[in-house]
Amino acid sequence: LAKTTQPISMDSYEGQEVNITCSHNNIATNDYITWYQQFPSQGPRFIIQGYKTKVTNEVASLFIPADRKSSTLSLPRVSLSDTAVYYCLVGEGNFNKFYFGSGTKLNVKP
């Protein structure tokens, strides 16, 4: 079962690019890497998912090196509304053994 390690918290300022790195040293061949965002008093929201190299969507980019033992969520030009907890998860597709780690609390300052 692949565990993930993330920084507990990060601070940033509005307009900056934020990179949150997740370590998953024992990721399995069939595992995908998925990131979620959670605001206070809400359920988590899917941000992005990838298997290898780079994935980009309208809100974030996900960088995965060749060995897949880590991944980096990149949020371009953050705003105050990006203040949230960000979770990195690894697991097979279709939710086979899919668990939330401790998450990174991102605090965006004006």
Added chain:
Amino acid sequence: SAVISQKPSRDICQRGTSLTIQCQVDSQVTMMFWYRQQPGQSLTLIATANQGSEATYESGFVIDKFPISRPNLTFSTLTVSNMSPEDSSIYLCSLGTGGSNEQFFGPGTRLTVL
């Protein structure tokens, strides 16, 4: 994306009682999950709610304490039985889309046990 509702949104209960939380989805889904999130903590998967069969529980969670029903593809309930203050938490249901790890979460039920 699917619309997910949970009832109640919050409740305050006495120890020793039970509370049933409902999760309603506006479309038919195969995979539904129940999570617990204690204050300031991450989410812990309680069980997978399987339609037409018994739920699959994670380590540390048992059916007697957290019975789950899944009578159809749009509805599930989680009961927190014989509650104690340690059960005070947010309980969330979610649904999964096949072939990926994208889940959609309900708004959660905030439970306080006195």
